[in-house]
Structures are given as C-alpha cells and as structure tokens.
Amino acid sequence: MDVVVQNVTKKYGSQKAVDDISFTVKTGEIVGFLGPNGAGKTTTMKAITGFFAPDNGDIRVGGISVSENPVEVKRLIGYLPETNPLYQEMGVIDYLFYVARLQGLEKERIPDRIREMVSICGLAGEKHKKIGELSKGYKQRVGLAQALIHDPAVLILDEPTSGLDPNQIVEIRELIKRIGKQKTVILSSHILAEVEATCDRILIISKGKIVANGTPADLRKQAQGHELLKVTIEGAPRNDIFSALKALDGVKLVNPIEGTAGSFEIESREGMSNRRQVFTLCVSKGWFLTELTPVETKLEDIFRELTMN
Amino acid sequence: MKHTWIIAQRELHTFFDSLTAYILLVLFLGFSGFFTWLFGADVFLVGQASLQGFFGIAYWTLFFFIPAITMRMFAEEKRSGTIELLLTRPVTDWQIVTGKFLAALVLIAIALALTLPYYFTVWSLGPVDHGAVWNGYLGLLLMSACYISIGLFTSSVTNNQIVALLSSLFIGIFFHLLFGLLANGLSGLPGKISGYLSLQSHFESIARGVLDTKDIVYFLSLIFAGLFATELVLVRRNITDNV
Numbered sequence: 151m152d153v154v155v156q157n158v159t160k161k162y163g164s165q166k167a168v169d170d171i172s173f174t175v176k177t178g179e180i181v182g183f184l185g186p187n188g189a190g191k192t193t194t195m196k197a198i199t200g201f202f203a204p205d206n207g208d209i210r211v212g213g214i215s216v217s218e219n220p221v222e223v224k225r226l227i228g229y230l231p232e233t234n235p236l237y238q239e240m241g242v243i244d245y246l247f248y249v250a251r252l253q254g255l256e257k258e259r260i261p262d263r264i265r266e267m268v269s270i271c272g273l274a275g276e277k278h279k280k281i282g283e284l285s286k287g288y289k290q291r292v293g294l295a296q297a298l299i300h301d302p303a304v305l306i307l308d309e310p311t312s313g314l315d316p317n318q319i320v321e322i323r324e325l326i327k328r329i330g331k332q333k334t335v336i337l338s339s340h341i342l343a344e345v346e347a348t349c350d351r352i353l354i355i356s357k358g359k360i361v362a363n364g365t366p367a368d369l370r371k372q373a374q375g376h377e378l379l380k381v382t383i384e385g386a387p388r389n390d391i392f393s394a395l396k397a398l399d400g401v402k403l404v405n406p407i408e409g410t411a412g413s414f415e416i417e418s419r420e421g422m423s424n425r426r427q428v429f430t431l432c433v434s435k436g437w438f439l440t441e442l443t444p445v446e447t448k449l450e451d452i453f454r455e456l457t458m459n
Numbered sequence: 460m461k462h463t464w465i466i467a468q469r470e471l472h473t474f475f476d477s478l479t480a481y482i483l484l485v486l487f488l489g490f491s492g493f494f495t496w497l498f499g500a501d502v503f504l505v506g507q508a509s510l511q512g513f514f515g516i517a518y519w520t521l522f523f524f525i526p527a528i529t530m531r532m533f534a535e536e537k538r539s540g541t542i543e544l545l546l547t548r549p550v551t552d553w554q555i556v557t558g559k560f561l562a563a564l565v566l567i568a569i570a571l572a573l574t575l576p577y578y579f580t581v582w583s584l585g586p587v588d589h590g591a592v593w594n595g596y597l598g599l600l601l602m603s604a605c606y607i608s609i610g611l612f613t614s615s616v617t618n619n620q621i622v623a624l625l626s627s628l629f630i631g632i633f634f635h636l637l638f639g640l641l642a643n644g645l646s647g648l649p650g651k652i653s654g655y656l657s658l659q660s661h662f663e664s665i666a667r668g669v670l671d672t673k674d675i676v677y678f679l680s681l682i683f684a685g686l687f688a689t690e691l692v693l694v695r696r697n698i699t700d701n702v
Binding site for chain 1: 462544548
C-alpha cells in the first residue's frame with residue numbers, strides 16, 4: 151500500500167515545521183527519515199497518521215485521502231509515537247486487547263493475534279505485568295506490539311529503538327526488516343547507522359524541507375562527485391612526494407596526514423580519478439607505493455553537509 | 460456506537476481497577492445515607508414516606524463528585540500523551556467524547572442504583588408517591604449528565620487535573636446555584652433568562668413529579684452543548700497554532 155505525501159505544509163504559529171514536502175513510499179519499502187532534532191520528522195509522521203490535518207496539501211494511503219476519510223486511513227496504519235505513550239495502570243494483555251478492539255479486529259481473532267504479538271515482540275515473560283511496572287525496553291516492545299496488532303499495511307515508527315539496549319536494538323531492527331518485506335514502513339531516527347542498516351531508502355529532512363532522497367549508495371555518490379584516496383609512498387623525502395603529487399593533472403588537493411612518514415589524502419577534481427596517475431608516478435620515480443585506498447564518504451559527512459548550512 | 464462502548468469499557472475498568480470508583484461510591488452512599496436517615500431533616504423527622512430529603516442531598520453530593528470523576532478523563536491523557544494514540548485509532552472524535560461520557564454516566568447510574576434500597580425501605584414505611592421517586596432519579600441522572608459533559612469539556616482544555624476540577628466546579632455552580640439566585644434578584648428579561656438557565660428550577664420541577672418536555676429539552680441541550688464543546692476542543696488540533 152503506497153503512501154503518497156503531496157505538498158504538505160504544517161505551521162506552528164508563524165514557523166513552518168514542514169514546508170511543502172512531497173514524497174512517495176511504495177509497498178515493501180522501508181524508508182528512513184533522517185534529520186536533526188526539530189527538522190519536521192515527527193510532524194510529517196503525525197500528519198500521515200491523521201493525528202492532525204496539514205495546513206496545505208494532502209496525504210494518500212493506498213489511494214485514500216487522510217483529510218477526506220481519516221477513519222479509514224487510520225485502520226490501515228500502525229503507529230508508534232516518539233514518546234511511546236501507554237496507559238501505565240493497564241496490564242499488557244488488557245491493553246493489547248483494548249487496542250485490537252479499537253482497531254476493529256473481530257473478537258474471536260484477538261486472542262490469537264495477542265499471542266502472536268507477545269511472541270514476536272518477546273513479551274512472554276512480562277505479559278502479566280502492568281505496563282507501569284515494565285522497564286523502558288519492554289515498554290517499547292509493548293508500543294511496537296500495539297502498532298502491529300491489527301496487521302497494518304503501513305507502519306509508522308517514530309524512533310523505534312530509542313531507549314533500547316544494543317541487543318534489543320539489533321532484535322528490533324531485524325523485526326522491522328522482516329515485517330517490512332510485505333508492508334510499507336516509514337521510520338525516523340537520528341542514528342545514521344540504524345537507518346543505513348534497516349532502510350532501503352533515506353529521506354533527509356532539514357528545516358522542514360527534504361534535502362536528499364535516495365538509497366544510501368545514491369546519497370554517497372550525490373554528495374561526493376569526486377574521489378578521495380589515501381596513499382602512502384616511500385622512497386623519497388616527504389616534501390618531494392608532496393609537490394610531485396600536487397603537480398598531477400586530476401589532483402585538486404593533497405593533505406599530508408599528520409603523524410605519518412609518507413601518507414597523504416588526495417582529493418580529485420570533479421569526475422576524475424587519480425589512481426593510475428599515482429601508480430605511474432611512483433613507477434617512473436622508482437618510489438614504493440605501499441598503500442592506495444579509496445576513502446568512502448561516510449553517511450555522517452553527507453548528513454552534516456546537507457543539514458548544517 | 461461499538462467503538463463508543465469499547466472506550467467506555469476501558470474507562471470503567473480504570474475506575475474499578477483503581478480505588479477511585481470505590482471511594483466515590485462509599486462516600487456518596489455514606490453522605491446521602493447519613494443525611495437521609497440519621498441527621499438533619501431526615502425521613503423520621505419529616506415523618507413522611509418520601510425521598511425528597513435524599514434527592515436534596517444527592518443534588519449537592521453529585522455536584523461535587525462528578526468533576527472528580529471527569530477531571531482526569533482528558534487531562535490525564537493529554538499529560539501522558541496517550542491522547543495521541545487514541546486520536547490515531549480508527550475512531551471519530553465524537554466517539555471518543557461520547558465513550559468517556561458514557562463511562563462516567565454508567566458509574567453515576569451504579570451509584571444511584573445502590574441507593575434503591577432507600578426507596579424500598581421508605582416504601583415499607585408508608586405510602587410513597589412512586590412517580591415522584593422515579594422522576595427524582597431521572598432528574599438526578601439528567602443533572603449528572605449535564606455536569607459530566609461540563610466536566611469533560613474542562614478536562615479537555617487543560618492537561619492539569621486540578622485546573623479541570625476547579626473550572627468544572629466554577630462553571631457548574633452557575634447552573635447549580637447562581638442563576639437561580641440571580642433569577643430571584645433580577646426582574647424583566649435578565650431575570651427570565653437566568654431563571655431558565657438555572658438547573659435547580661428544572662431539577663425541582665422534575666423531582667416534584669412533573670415530567671415536562673421543557674425541562675427535558677433544557678437538560679439535553681446542556682448535555683449536548685458540553686459534548687460538542689469538548690469535540691470542538693479535540694478538533695482544534697487540526698488548526699495551526701493549537702497542537
């Protein structure tokens with residue numbers, strides 16, 4: 151079930167939290183929402199879930215408009231809010247039962263679904279406790295269970311792994327990946343490694359606008375455009391090597407790496423590669439090329455570049 | 460309707476899982492029983508097989524108890540953020556409001572049903588005007604419904620339960636007492652208007668045993684005004700500035 155967001159704007163007072171955003175998420179796709187705090191991730195997600203209406207634009211889930219038929223859309227969506235609000239005084243099973251009924255599940259199917267959710271989300275040991283007695287990690291699992299209970303076609307997860315320990319984070323990621331094969335999943339995070347590990351596509355959002363949209367590999371290419379090499383050359387004084395490298399055709403910048411004898415970082419000019427040139431240079435001068443490594447731009451760098459201005 | 464009932468059920472569970480419901484029931488029965496049977500203008504002093512004394516007491520006890528029931532219904536959900544999950548379920552805002560309304564009304568109905576032994580006791584003491592008794596109960600129920608809808612409204616505008624409680628009592632006291640006093644003090648149109656707005660006069664006319672459409676219309680208007688106002692507060696989140 152596709153989620154189509156069209157020209158959505160939402161203002162808080164005079165400030166635009168989300169500014170004319172458009173994107174589409176297809177079935178079977180896991181899309182990661184990345185952005186600094188206050189960029190508009192949560193606002194966009196709340197608008198998709200029908201928690202509030204956008205000031206402008208429309209959102210369609212499986213062709214149904216959120217503003218025209220909110221109840222129908224809400225039936226298709228499973229939502230885990232950022233703060234994971236739960237009724238502390240309710241028991242885990244009672245709460246899941248209540249949610250299942252509100253979501254319109256037939257009464258006979260509910261016990262089976264609850265059993266399934268308890269096992270999928272690893273709640274077996276805690277199912278008879280009150281929610282208020284659970285640790286943060288288990289509350290997060292209850293939050294996930296309530297979002298999944300009606301087997302929704304679309305899952306909206308606002309920072310699903312916050313508050314979990316590293317083992318739980320891995321488990322939840324695996325779970326999301328597994329579920330995401332048949333569903334449409336939108337998750338937000340500000341942990342880049344997480345988005346890279348779980349998502350097929352990344353949307354980077356900054357100051358209410360989408361500044362990048364693509365697979366992690368796409369984004370790297372887009373941000374780079376030029377090649378970065380780390381080379382170590384021996385057999386001559388450092389300064390000689392430095393000036394020889396600098397004189398090469400496609401080289402834009404050479405940085406000696408501090409604390410090493412003959413290591414340099416070489417940045418190429420737009421669209422050019424220096425690997426062969428460096429090699430031929432060494433051969434002709436009789437130097438020893440002991441290291442030649444292409445440096446991958448990290449997602450962190452892309453993120454900073456796109457969101458810092 | 461189904462969703463309304465699901466929400467009402469959860470609210471009722473919350474009442475009975477915590478001590479709230481029991482404390483309120485015990486206090487209500489204690490107060491009304493004490494003043495009906497033991498103290499002041501009780502049944503034995505008046506010497507009539509009538510529940511008028513009880514209705515007079517319940518009129519005031521319910522006025523104070525109902526805001527205590529309704530104050531947390533929206534305020535707590537807003538404070539803890541659970542309102543977000545409720546509003547993203549496939550239910551309408553109206554179903555949420557009426558669900559909570561229904562839960563509070565059921566609790567009050569239970570409290571009133573528990574006073575039925577008073578009725579049977581009085582009945583065994585002498586001839587009772589049955590019509591007046593049932594009308595009195597109906598009047599209390601309608602009055603309770605009015606204060607529940609006012610209480611829900613004040614609970615929906617704040618995330619602080621104490622603020623909800625106090626503002627609910629503040630709005631309530633106008634209908635409960637002040638409009639009636641104003642009606643006596645004012646003449647002409649203002650006097651007539653306050654006279655009509657006074658819940659007391661409508662309650663008393665029902666409790667006397669006269670079931671008039673005018674009074675029913677008054678109570679229903681007040682109930683729906685409160686419920687609509689509450690729904691409006693929920694709908695406001697869709698408008699800029701008000702999230």
